[in-house]
Amino acid sequence: MSRVRPEDWRPQGVDNLEPRAWEALRQVKRSTLVTAGAGAGKTEFLAQKATYLLQTGLCPAPKRILAISFKRDAARNLAERVAKRCPPEQARRFISYTFDAFAKSLVDRFRAAIPDGYRPPEDYRIVMPRRQDYRDFLDAQGFHGVNADQLERAVARARLPVADEGSPLPPVVAAYWRAQYNNQDDVLLSFAMINRLVELLIRENPSILKALHATYPIVFLDEFQDTTFAQFQLLCTAFDGSEAVFTAVGDDKQRIMVWAGAMPDGFAQFGQHFAAQRISLICNWRSHEDLVRIQHVIASRIDPNVEEPEARADRLVDGEVAAIWEFGMEEEESDCLARWIEREVQAGNVEPHDVAILVRMRADEVEGQLSAAFEDRGLRLRNVARNVGDIAIQDLLGEDLAQILLRLLRLGATSRSPENWNAALLDLQFLEAVDPDDEAGQQLLQWRLQKFVREMRRILRDLEPIPDSAAAVAQAALDFVGLKALRQAFPSYQRQPDFDRVWNGFKLLLQESLENAETWSGALDDFEGFGQIALMTIHKSKGLEFHTIIFYGLDNQTWWSLTPNRLEELNSFFVAFTRAKQRAFFTLCAERGQPVVWIENLLAPAGVHHIGVADILPD
Template identity: 55%
Template sequence: MDNAFDEFTEDFNAVRHALLRNWRSHEALVAVQHVIAQQIDPDVEEVEARGHLAVEGDTAAIWRFDSREQEAEQIARWIRSEVDEGRIAPHDVAILVRMRANNVEDELAPVFRDNGLTLRNLARNVGEIAIQDLLAEPLTEVLLPLLRLGAGGRDPVAWNATQERLQTLTGTNSEDEVGQERVQREIGEFSRNLRQSMRDEPPDLVVADRLFTQALDFAGVQRLRQAYPEYRRDADFQRVRDGFQILLRECVENAADWRGVLDHFEGKDQVPLMTIHKSKGLEFHTMIFFGLDAQTWWSLSPDRGEELNSFFVAFTRAMQRAFFAYCSERGNAVDWLEQLLLPAGVEQIDGANIVADR
């Protein structure tokens, strides 16, 4: 509904309160975001930035490249230099595209690999579910901490997450001390057995399947489907279950130990690639809008409110920096967007210099 908030306000005599504090982005980024917000709603109120600037140099810039090869190589080299200087980890910087993330992966992954980086396409399907969707599923939130308990030494984060999820699955009240103790004993016994298996058997496809089955059996398929309504339909549960197993098997390849398998599963030390529509609800230290030319992003215009809203929401995911990259070989710049960004203090930089100038 285009006017959902208006109808809600009228039907329920609701009072609107504008959220005017941005706890994610710092002042310079919020100022640029406000310029785009004004394009969507000229009457939008200014937001108070509560995020803190923690980097030196450009926090927002347009990177202009002459060719696709230069664009891919320079971006990979820039990320590599940032990682080497200790300013970011690979998973702290996200590559955002409008669509066809699989094609962009084919273009960028070899170049990133040559620079010692792993690009992870979160839009890629494992079975019938995208990796990004799988990582947010309740099944993953239950099984991953369970497997973490067996992959290494003491892990308070994994223990607390497992205890919380198992309480949900068993319907154990937080005030039920007897039930709490029972849950803790069950987790302790399971994690000890799992730890022994992971210690004795290195990463292997057959072992991965067995560990997955053990963790799923411990959580309980019926308990999972009763606790989470989205799993009531067989097809929906099977889609997530199969996706988890497929991705776990993929992560076993070339992993030195089980902790490395699970790190790879979660995306640690991998540069995430996703569409702008999938970035909602996430946040990243640095974001790079890739291939931002008028041909690829043809639908990004002041007249298309939905597309502009998606672009704005994606931009607000940035905590410290946001860069807009395009190359003249692929298409012309998005003129109207540059006319907004340049007066707001966003510099245009020759892409050949983004690494050399640092």
């Protein structure tokens, strides 16, 4: 593959980049902190910079780019963008992980090198401790003077080995680790603990540290504002002393994970520790001018010095694009929402799956309040926060296993699907580690995929699209992929409980999708959520975008913590509003609570006013 000279390289898949993005892209000598507001195209920027580095040879083979995101779907999205822009032999050198997956891959690969006393067995089990679990431990061990919050933070931050003496916390943390390892047949590790194990692993094994330095001279960090202290410490341990050049992107106005341990001063720490150049992107490619103007009002409350962004999207709708919809009763609210969405869909203004209803929390309760009214209007509301088995629908759809199997089923259910064919070939190439230059190997993959597609089409012809068919169809796709190859390619599936969680969820959701299906293709559309209005929490909406968003519950009961002195809650409000490409509405129901007066006063000068039912649904 011939290289492109850096001065001749052009962006791939987009017309151009804004001047500041060009500056950040071409900075390869020192680390860069790219601050970019909502809609600035942070993921696209990283994809373009990766393409630039790979195609120009500034990241020469066999060296790799390590990209770390916070959510699995974001990591996959970034990898897919690079794969579309680079030939396979280059795209394979772009390694995209979540923080948790990166840490877990190192533990699983180098487990034998973890020092005695902390080395987990091969079949350790991942757990997600709740606050009550920490309380139960403290009560059972008789520890007083330490609460669950303190213990949770200390477990996430304490370096190993933990001293079993000194101030009150270290002995408690040491006892907690012993308790998790107490039964060697069932060792329980949280991702916070896995992070600490990796930090110990690379600190105590210079050869592993050297390998990291040699493999990854370039590191990308997506959504850096959500980085925790422990994650930042791990990065420092892993790359201090190397020549690695970091590119971190994020938006401190979207920092909504402080409650989960995100550093409140992460940008300052990164800039100081890595001597990073700070570059701010100012274009908003998602929202049109009227929405961007309102976003800037909120952003200015968060950061009075923030630059006003340049709106680059066109306004495609008439009428109000932002308002507070006011209702007296919840039943009236539910009926009006259903009627308004029905009208907009029937008018061809928006597709159902391009409308999202965002809630601050308790999505299951909101689903119960809205579903009947939506069903009466022939609308389908999909609560993506709902669990199928032990995994939320939104998390399941972001899993590599689900994406691979879904593409294979799509090939069987349709007569022609070039996009899924190409993606499935890339999946096989990755799973079986076939070199793109190996013509015989590539031909064998194509022959195997053709044979499978013929067989899958026969299976789908023979099996009716009913729930009882789900398990057999899913198993046929999994058998073709091969569990061994899947586990070798994706360390997160190496342990049976981790695999079962996703595999069982996939089968259950496919079964649900077949309950009212007329065709297999229709069932797969249902599986992915086409034709359905998404219901999700604000935290899960981060990184997504929709034509129209409706935030359910701008009242002092739903959002009791939205006060002027709680910056993270205002950040959450900002995130909710910025998901919208064309329209953003909030509902306020007197039966549920009273207005959040200060936020309404903030928005009123920007034109965000109360609207009653008569104006929402004029005759």
